[in-house]
Amino acid sequence: MNIIKNINHLLFIALVPLSSCLDNPSPNERQGPEFFTPVLASSLQQETFPQLERNPMSKEGILLGKTLFYEPTLSQNGEVSCATCHAPDLAFSDGLALSDQGVSGKKLHRNSPPLFNLAWHKGLFWDGGAANLESLVFGPLTHPDEMAADLKEIIHYLNGSAQYTEMFEAAFETDSITSSLIGRALAQFVRSLISQDSKYDQWKRKEAIFDSSEIRGYQLYQKHCSSCHTEGLFTDLEYHNNGLDISYPNPTELEGIYLGRYRISFDEKDKGAFKTPSLRNIALTAPYMHDGRFVDLEEVLNHYEHGIKVNESLAPELKMGIQLNADERADLLAFLETLTDYKFINNKAYQK
Known part of the structure; x- marks a missing residue:
């Protein structure tokens, strides 16, 4: 955040002499990028928004990032954009297991996660393999089964577009379009996707009322779910083995994709451990788990009741499963519905 203050301060100093000399400055006069920090709701329970000094x-x-996000021309066949697998009405997921x-038509090996509140994530992808959004975006952009983009061709295309050259100049004050700037722009857009105005948020701010079922569901969430799906972001941003499998195949050509966090950490306790997804907008982001194996939330609860496979790296909180009767299930599902942020999914600022 210091860089933003410094940049704005320098811009102010630079513009004062100019503004004092011109009574009617040109409306097209360049003022530099307009930096800002998003306003956070108290219910999100995050005191600051993590701005990056380098971006x-x-x-x-x-x-610019939003325009690139919806741009199919970036893909090899000109038909696939980031939004193909991340639709706003599904909280930027795709509804597919x-x-x-993607351009190859082949099935991917992992479920497309929703995109919101990622500014606070220190590891991205299901196994935390990307350190930040700036590096993450090049995964789907260049993967042969996703967008299969050739970065040199993308840069050539963007440099040939008057619209894009103007937008890059406005965003980064440069006439040199690079892959790094493409990543920075996409990261800025994705970082701006903040979900914080569900019924739950309004209830926490005393702007809405929970009915008795939703209150009981909230209490069940606190008892059974909150240790991993921490209130606020509704994820602890960690990796856990939740008993999906006993063993983890490791075909050489897939580079450990079924091993979970172990693929990155090489720590035995991380075998089969995947990133804790947020419960926010959970009603919109089926199917569930890293491979989309569960069609709906009822199947998820079935797994936690009697489907957990005990293994050496299983999260200790799950050794006894989660036992709920029919009424408790209904109450918990009612609470989870309150985490749907309709303002977020209908926010025109996020749409094409």
Whole structure:
């Protein structure tokens, strides 16, 4: 955040002499990117928004990132964009277990996760293999089964577009479009996707009322779910083995994709451990788990009741499972519905 203050301060100093000399400055006069920090709701329970000094958010950068996010021309066949697998009305997920919507038509090996509140994630992808959004975006952008983009061809295309050259100039004050700037712009847009105005949020702010079932469901969530799905972001941002499998196949050509966090950490306790997904917007993001194996939340609860496979790296909280009767299930599901953020999924600022 210091860089934003410094940049704005320098811009102010630079512009004062100019503004004092011109009574009617040109409306097209360049002022530099308009940096800003999103306002956070108290219910999100995050005191600060984590701006990056090397990639501070600006309105121009986010607009550029949004335009690139919806741009199918970036893909090898000109038909697949980031939004193909991350639709706003599904909280930027795709509703598929394993997407086959990429340029190759082949099924992927992991479920497309929703995109919101990722500014606070220190590890991205299901196994935390990407350190930040700036590096993450090049995974789907260049993967042969996703967008299969050639970065040199993308840069050539963007440099040939008057619209894009103008947008890059406005966002980054440069006439040199690079892959790094593409990553920074996309990261700014994705970082701007903040979900914090569900019925739950309004209830926490005393702007809405829970009925008795939703209150009981909230209490059940606190008892059975909150240790991993920590209130606020509704994820602890950690990796856990939740008993999906006994063993983990490791075909050489897939580079350990079924091993979970172990693929990154090489720590035995991380075998089969995957990132804790947020419960926010959970009613919109089926199917569930890293491979989309569960069609709906009833199947998820069935797994936690009697489907957990005990193994050496199983999260200790799950050794006894989660036992709920029919009424308790209904109450918990009622609470989970309150985490749907309709304002987020209908926010035109996030849409094409």
